[in-house]
Amino acid sequence: MAKATTVMGGIIGVGLVIPIVGSLLPKGGGGTGNWAPLTDDEVKQLQAATAKPVKLTFSLKSKDSYLPMQTSDEYVWGIKVDQAKFEAARPDLFTKDGKSDLPYDVVNMNFVIFSPICPHLGCRFAWDESGNKFACPCHGSQFNFDGEHLAGPAPRGLDPLPLREQSGTAEIMWIRYKSSVEDRIVISYQS
Numbered sequence: 001m002a003k004a005t006t007v008m009g010g011i012i013g014v015g016l017v018i019p020i021v022g023s024l025l026p027k028g029g030g031g032t033g034n035w036a037p038l039t040d041d042e043v044k045q046l047q048a049a050t051a052k053p054v055k056l057t058f059s060l061k062s063k064d065s066y067l068p069m070q071t072s073d074e075y076v077w078g079i080k081v082d083q084a085k086f087e088a089a090r091p092d093l094f095t096k097d098g099k100s101d102l103p104y105d106v107v108n109m110n111f112v113i114f115s116p117i118c119p120h121l122g123c124r125f126a127w128d129e130s131g132n133k134f135a136c137p138c139h140g141s142q143f144n145f146d147g148e149h150l151a152g153p154a155p156r157g158l159d160p161l162p163l164r165e166q167s168g169t170a171e172i173m174w175i176r177y178k179s180s181v182e183d184r185i186v187i188s189y190q191s
């Protein structure tokens with residue numbers, strides 16, 4: 001699997017560096033997850049994207065006390081944003097002075113990565129091309145391009161995930177947040 005070395009290296013070369021998230025301790029949770037590399041082609045698509053989200057695939061490694069390391073195919077949604085506009089659209093993710101309200105930067109290099117899990121009851125939403133929004137097939141929750149909650153029973157907007165550059169490769173961290181509550185509470189760093 002090709003990694004995002006070239007693309008991210010180019011971005012870093014112009015002076016934008018993604019900070020490394022050292023410790024993630026969101027509300028109600030502890031520990032950290034594994035960083036997973038994104039593919040070169042998909043990161044290039046994200047760089048070139050304008051008003052459409054890009055589906056980014058990766059291998060999620062997970063392990064518990066009883067089983068050996070498991071690997072599963074996963075995906076997230078990436079969008080390219082103007083940071084100021086995104087902050088205005090998603091006040092639930094930022095403090096009043098514009099800092100991330102999560103223990104990691106929500107916007108990195110003008111990219112935002114969304115978990116594909118609906119905050120209502122955990123189904124997977126998808127991008128509705130004709131409606132120009134994210135839509136969940138289970139109970140009809142809808143979210144705009146910025147992940148803002150538009151309609152349906154979801155109690156919050158879409159959940160951003162950490163993104164970083166490591167040795168020239170774009171990596172994301174999988175976090176599963178509790179469904180059906182307004183706050184973002186970590187329940188798992190595995191699938």
Ligand code: FES
Pocket residue numbers: 118119120121122123136137138139140141152153154
């Ligand atoms: S799980 Fe998405 S709307 Fe219910």
